[in-house]
Amino acid sequence: MTGFVALMLRDMRLAVRVGGGALMGALFFLIVVVMVPFAVGPDLNLLARIGPAILWLGALLASLLALDRLFATDYEDGSLDLLMMAPMPLELAVAAKAIAHWLTTGLPLVLIAPLLGLMLNVELNATGALMLTLAAGTPALTFIGLIGAALSVALRRGGLLLAVLVLPLTIPVLIFGVAAAQAAIVGPAPFGPPFTILCALSLASFVLGPYAAAAALRHGLE
C-alpha cells in the first residue's frame, strides 16, 4: 500500500509544481465558460437553460487536457519501465495515477463550478446539485480517459488520438450528467434516476478503466 500512496503523492506533487497540469484544467474550464455568454449574448433565460450543458462540456474538455501526458511523461523518462517492475500490480499503479489526476484536475473543476454557475445564471439553490453531479461524474471522465491515455502511449500517438478515442466513450456520462443537472435546476424530471446512473458509470469505469489501461500498456511496451 505504501507504493500506491507514494505514486499518488508523487503525481499530485508533480501536477501542482511548475509545469504541472493542475491549474491548466481549471483555467481552461474558466475560459470556456466565461466565453459562452459573450458568444450567445446576455439572454439570462437562455443561459440558465444551457448553463448545465456548458458546464459539463467545459469539464469534459478540461479533464481531457492533461490526460494525454498522464503516461507519456513516464514513458519518455523511463519511469514506466520501473512502474512495471514494482511488486504492486500495474493495474493498481495505473489506478493510483488516475486518482492523483482526478484530485488535481477533476476536483478543482467541481470546486469552481458554483462560481461559474453564477456567470451562467444558474440559481444559487441549484449549485449544490450541480456540484454533486460534477463530483459524481468527473471521475468517470478520468477513468475512461485513462484507457485513451494508455493507448496513445502504446500506439506512440499523441494528443488528438486521445480525444478521438475518448470523447465518444464519454457521451453517456455527458448525457446523464447534464440530465441530472437539468433536473436539479429546472425540473420537472426527477433528479434521482440520472444521478444514480451517473454514479454507476463512475463506479464501472473505476473498476474497468485500470484493467484496460494496464493491458494496453503491457501490450504496447514491447
Add this chain to the structure above:
Amino acid sequence: MRLIGENLTCERGGREVFRGLSFSLKNGEALLVTGRNGAGKSSLLRMIAGLVRIASGTLAIEGSETEAPIGEQAHYLGHLDALKPALTVAENLQFWAEFLGPASGDVGPALQAVDLAPLADLPAAYLSAGQRRRLSIARLVAVPRAIWLLDEPTSALDAASQARLADLMRRHLTSGGMIVAAAHGAIGLERARELKMGPQ
C-alpha cells in the same frame, strides 16, 4: 539462487534480434554482455526485466525465496534515468525507494554512496547527465534486489564515479547478488564472464 536462460529468441518489430541464446548465472557472479550495436544487448536485459516478450525459450530463476517474477527481483538501469525534473534529488529517490521496495525511511546513505548528499534538495532539473546517472544508481543501493540489470552503466560517468560504481558492484556481488551488464568496454568487473552477442 540461479538465473537461467535457455534458447532465448527475441523478436522486435517483426525482426529477429537474436536466437538460441543460453546463459546461466549464480549468486555472486556477473555476466558482461558484449556485441556490436543492434546485437540485442539491451533487448536481452529488457527481456530479463520482463519488459520485452520472450518469443521462444525459457527464462527462469531457481532457488529464490519468493515466487515473484524475475522483474520484481531485479533492478533495471536503462538508458533513461526515470527522474522527474520538478522533484528534488531526495524526493526522486525517496519515491522509487517507497514504490519499488519495502519502504525504507532514510535515503541518506544511498545518496551518500553516490556522492549526491550535498545536492539532496536541488531539483533534478539542474543535474548534469553524470549526476542524473548517479542518482539512478542510488536507486540500486536504496532498494535491495538480488539481480542488477545494467545497460551501459558507466555512460556519462567520470573516472571517480566509475570507480565508485565498480565498488558498489563488487559489494553487491560479495553479498550474493548477480549482475548482468551490457557494455562496450570494461566497466570495472574483473571476474565477470563474457557473453558475446551477434555474429561472431
